[in-house]
Amino acid sequence: xxxxxxxxxxxxxxxxxxxxxxxxxxxxxxxxxxxxxxxxxxxxxxxxxxxxxxxxxxxxxxxxxxxxxxxxxxxxxxxxxxxxxxxxxxxxxxxxxxxxxxxxxxxxxxxxxxxxxxxxxxxxxxxxxxxxxxxxxxxxxxxxxxxxxxxxxxxxxxxxxxxxxxxxxxxxxxxxxxxxxxxxxxxxxxxxxxxxxxxxxxxxxxxxxxxxxxxxxxxxxxxxxxxxxxxxxxxxxxxxxxxxxxxxxxxxxxxxx
Amino acid sequence: xxxxxxxxxxxxxxxxxxxxxxxxxxxxxxxxxxxxxxxxxxxxxxxxxxxxxxxxxxxxxxxxxxxxxxxxxxxxxxxxxxxxxxxxxxxxxxxxxxxxxxxxxxxxxxxxxxxxxxxxxxxxxxxxxxxxxxxxxxxxxxxxxxxxxxxxxxxxxxxxxxxxxxxxxxxxxxxxxxxxx
Numbered sequence: 001x002x003x004x005x006x007x008x009x010x011x012x013x014x015x016x017x018x019x020x021x022x023x024x025x026x027x028x029x030x031x032x033x034x035x036x037x038x039x040x041x042x043x044x045x046x047x048x049x050x051x052x053x054x055x056x057x058x059x060x061x062x063x064x065x066x067x068x069x070x071x072x073x074x075x076x077x078x079x080x081x082x083x084x085x086x087x088x089x090x091x092x093x094x095x096x097x098x099x100x101x102x103x104x105x106x107x108x109x110x111x112x113x114x115x116x117x118x119x120x121x122x123x124x125x126x127x128x129x130x131x132x133x134x135x136x137x138x139x140x141x142x143x144x145x146x147x148x149x150x151x152x153x154x155x156x157x158x159x160x161x162x163x164x165x166x167x168x169x170x171x172x173x174x175x176x177x178x179x180x181x182x183x184x185x186x187x188x189x190x191x192x193x194x195x196x197x198x199x200x201x202x203x204x205x206x207x208x209x210x211x212x213x214x215x216x217x218x219x220x221x222x223x224x225x226x227x228x229x230x231x232x233x234x235x236x237x238x239x240x241x242x243x244x245x246x247x248x249x250x251x252x253x254x255x256x257x
Numbered sequence: 258x259x260x261x262x263x264x265x266x267x268x269x270x271x272x273x274x275x276x277x278x279x280x281x282x283x284x285x286x287x288x289x290x291x292x293x294x295x296x297x298x299x300x301x302x303x304x305x306x307x308x309x310x311x312x313x314x315x316x317x318x319x320x321x322x323x324x325x326x327x328x329x330x331x332x333x334x335x336x337x338x339x340x341x342x343x344x345x346x347x348x349x350x351x352x353x354x355x356x357x358x359x360x361x362x363x364x365x366x367x368x369x370x371x372x373x374x375x376x377x378x379x380x381x382x383x384x385x386x387x388x389x390x391x392x393x394x395x396x397x398x399x400x401x402x403x404x405x406x407x408x409x410x411x412x413x414x415x416x417x418x419x420x421x422x423x424x425x426x427x428x429x430x431x432x433x434x435x436x437x438x
Contacts, residue, residue, distance in 0.1 A: 021283035044294040055306035
């Protein structure tokens with residue numbers, strides 16, 4: 001797919017090239033070891049700096065009347081805190097730092113990925129799957145630790161007729177194990193698709209030749225529109241990932257229907 | 258084109274064509290750095306950012322609560338001051354009315370005594386005057402009788418008669434009785 005199209009107009013489509021993991025130093029094609037500093041490393045580091053800039057640098061003054069930056073940091077804090085409290089209840093609040101970590105990481109990574117030439121770490125299934133399965137295992141273990149075997153009542157829908165319960169239990173069980181997959185693929189898929197579409201429009205924008213006068217403005221408009229959509233999606237996906245984490249956590253803390 | 262040769266080189270080196278996301282060879286690298294990133298972010302948040310923001314929010318909440326309490330206290334004080342002022346006003350008004358009524362009573366009493374005194378004086382004067390009038394009237398009667406006697410005597414003398422004083426006096430007093438009363 002990477003080098004499939006090239007014609008005499010110079011029309012090139014490499015919409016997936018932006019997702020290639022490559023070493024930051026040295027030759028392209030050098031082996032990528034586990035410790036190799038890659039573009040992933042770079043953009044993860046920038047994400048950390050963005051998080052620090054968003055939540056730490058803005059709040060150094062600790063003013064009672066907040067500056068703009070501090071207001072943003074407080075708003076992010078209040079947004080996630082309220083979400084955790086509303087969805088999981090009072091006893092879920094002690095897991096707030098973990099959920100806040102996920103939220104700010106995904107939010108910053110998504111928005112940083114929208115910078116031209118940036119690498120979008122959250123568009124990689126390896127990254128989102130670690131978080132998705134991490135949430136899955138953490139929540140499952142927590143559920144058994146908190147509730148013991150009664151955690152299994154999550155799958156036994158006591159409000160349904162008795163005859164239906166075994167069937168529902170199977171469905172619930174399957175949906176439970178599909179959760180981490182959908183949880184992680186939803187985020188990676190959204191980020192990847194949006195960025196690939198941006199790149200395709202950008203590729204059209206550089207055509208030359210007879211139809212250029214028609215194609216170029218349309219594709220530039222397309223880039224702008226998709227970019228605006230992606231700004232929205234970046235936030236919404238961070239929000240969705242976070243609130244689903246809260247819902248799973250609620251199931252672990254209160255498994256009874 | 259550099260880009261094209263790069264891609265070609267990668268393909269040659271075993272990056273599968275298609276989604277780089279599915280290149281299992283880079284997974285361990287991504288996961289390794291991701292875990293470091295998440296741990297760093299978690300430490301930054303749980304050690305620095307979140308306690309600080311929580312403290313800021315708590316402090317603001319405390320400040321607002323204190324300010325509201327202070328405002329309520331001031332309001333209560335203002336209200337009590339207004340009540341005291343109002344009470345003083347009412348008291349003053351009542352006092353003023355009391356003083357006015359008292360003064361009116363005193364003046365009324367004085368007036369009445371003065372009127373009574375004046376009445377007595379007026380009555381005395383009236384009695385005196387009436388006495389004087391009576392005296393004057395009596396005096397005038399005498400004078401009229403005298404004048405009538407004299408006049409009658411003169412008239413009788415002019416007519417050539419001679420009248421003794423006794424008969425004239427009788428005639429005048431008889432005439433006076435008949436005409437005046």
